[in-house]
Amino acid sequence: MGGKVGANCNICGSNDWADMNGRSGVRCASCNSLERTRAIKLVLDRLNIPKPGDYILHFAPERGLAEYFARVSPGGYAPVDFDPSLYSKTDVTKFDLTTDGESLPSDHYDLIIHSHVLEHVPCNLAYVFHHLSRALKATGYHIFSVPLMRGHYDEYFGPLSSEEAVRRFGQHDHVRRFGLADISRHLGAIVRINKNYSLYEYADEETISHHNIPASQRSGLHSSTVFVTRKQDYLLGEYERPAVS
Ligand SMILES: [Zn+2]
Numbered sequence: 001m002g003g004k005v006g007a008n009c010n011i012c013g014s015n016d017w018a019d020m021n022g023r024s025g026v027r028c029a030s031c032n033s034l035e036r037t038r039a040i041k042l043v044l045d046r047l048n049i050p051k052p053g054d055y056i057l058h059f060a061p062e063r064g065l066a067e068y069f070a071r072v073s074p075g076g077y078a079p080v081d082f083d084p085s086l087y088s089k090t091d092v093t094k095f096d097l098t099t100d101g102e103s104l105p106s107d108h109y110d111l112i113i114h115s116h117v118l119e120h121v122p123c124n125l126a127y128v129f130h131h132l133s134r135a136l137k138a139t140g141y142h143i144f145s146v147p148l149m150r151g152h153y154d155e156y157f158g159p160l161s162s163e164e165a166v167r168r169f170g171q172h173d174h175v176r177r178f179g180l181a182d183i184s185r186h187l188g189a190i191v192r193i194n195k196n197y198s199l200y201e202y203a204d205e206e207t208i209s210h211h212n213i214p215a216s217q218r219s220g221l222h223s224s225t226v227f228v229t230r231k232q233d234y235l236l237g238e239y240e241r242p243a244v245s
């Protein structure tokens with residue numbers, strides 16, 4: 001169904017496409033990658049990461065990326081989720097971002113990665129970023145995406161009907177919305193983010209098109225924007241930029 005003719009998935013190589021929540025032909029029918037997953041892979045490829053031996057912490061591990069990471073760095077790859085029972089693979093371990101941040105080792109990971117996870121986490125985002133940034137090596141990358149929506153930030157950790165959660169946050173199991181109108185006062189107050197994001201910094205037009213990432217998802221701030229951050233981009237810490245070697 002749908003999908004760009006001749007395009008293939010840059011994660012698994014398939015050229016079968018399916019629909020996703022009304023977005024025609026954007027989901028890889030083989031590994032389930034979405035536009036944003038394939039954009040993340042283009043960014044990783046351009047940065048030439050991860051490398052064999054790297055320590056990788058991957059939240060809500062997308063199947064295609066998980067298989068790729070496990071191939072590249074089998075000994076260092078840690079796929080985690082709040083609910084490991086959602087995954088057919090048994091190597092996904094339980095991790096609760098609202099409480100388990102402090103269990104992470106300091107200066108350990110070469111890559112920390114999560115896509116559309118933070119809208120599900122019912123705790124202060126500064127807590128989450130504090131521990132993820134602490135756990136990142138000075139040379140590491142923290143790469144993530146969140147659903148960015150029009151309007152203002154909102155969050156609520158109390159009980160909420162599905163209807164109310166959909167109305168306020170866009171999905172029944174979301175606890176916050178990342179509003180574009182005040183992004184500098186929530187996400188942007190915690191971590192330095194590139195508001196002028198462009199996927200063209202990481203790949204050329206032909207490559208991006210070939211991997212079926214729609215034109216609307218390539219530049220600016222939206223739900224497929226790939227935030228590439230370093231330890232020193234965490235604004236509530238005092239991390240120094242590593243010396244250039
Ligand atoms: Zn795929």
